[in-house]
Amino acid sequence: DAGVTQSPTHLIKTRGQHVTLRCSPISGHKSVSWYQQVLGQGPQFIFQYYEKEERGRGNFPDRFSARQFPNYSSELNVNALLLGDSALYLCASSWGTEETQYFGPGTRLLVL
Amino acid sequence: EDKVVQSPLSLVVHEGDTVTLNCSYEVTNFRSLLWYKQEKKAPTFLFMLTSSGIEKKSGRLSSILDKKELFSILNITATQTGDSAIYLCAVLSNAGNNRKLIWGLGTSLAVNP
Numbered sequence: 773d774a775g776v777t778q779s780p781t782h783l784i785k786t787r788g789q790h791v792t793l794r795c796s797p798i799s800g801h802k803s804v805s806w807y808q809q810v811l812g813q814g815p816q817f818i819f820q821y822y823e824k825e826e827r828g829r830g831n832f833p834d835r836f837s838a839r840q841f842p843n844y845s846s847e848l849n850v851n852a853l854l855l856g857d858s859a860l861y862l863c864a865s866s867w868g869t870e871e872t873q874y875f876g877p878g879t880r881l882l883v884l
Numbered sequence: 885e886d887k888v889v890q891s892p893l894s895l896v897v898h899e900g901d902t903v904t905l906n907c908s909y910e911v912t913n914f915r916s917l918l919w920y921k922q923e924k925k926a927p928t929f930l931f932m933l934t935s936s937g938i939e940k941k942s943g944r945l946s947s948i949l950d951k952k953e954l955f956s957i958l959n960i961t962a963t964q965t966g967d968s969a970i971y972l973c974a975v976l977s978n979a980g981n982n983r984k985l986i987w988g989l990g991t992s993l994a995v996n997p
Contacts, residue, residue: 807985814989829984870930876926
């Protein structure tokens, strides 16, 4: 069975641009969570979605938004990119909101 | 403010040694504590702990949770070079409709041959 997949794997953008990252959960999982991991630090929680509804939000500015589709895949959007947004963006899926989360390989974003 | 603190931040041992990694937390509406191993890519799941005093074991790795003292430990016996990684602890918090994972900074373990 396929695990969590994310696209693209790597991305380079310039300041002020916007970016859309995509995630497909493990088949049967209904919850998707997004994390930002800066080099040398643990993942920081951004959003959790379950059944297309937002169920959790971390301390990120409104430039960050996300949505979940009927097939449970998800997109993370970041507007007006800043240099500090450069990070590894991880998507994790779980059956429900409190079950173990399994991570995808991540999308590495570099903002120049 | 919710927080998860791991110690030590970094550890270097020789193959065959036993290591104990610590994770303490101050989180409102605690639901569970999770341990992950991160090598070069995304974290991989190790254990999920919800009840105090019940040891979870997988091969040379084991973990236990103390909900009274608000901490967990991860033990690795007979370490191997392949155990070299960052070990992350995270606590699942459920406050009303707001559920989130709060992460520690991780413990970087290096196992030398």
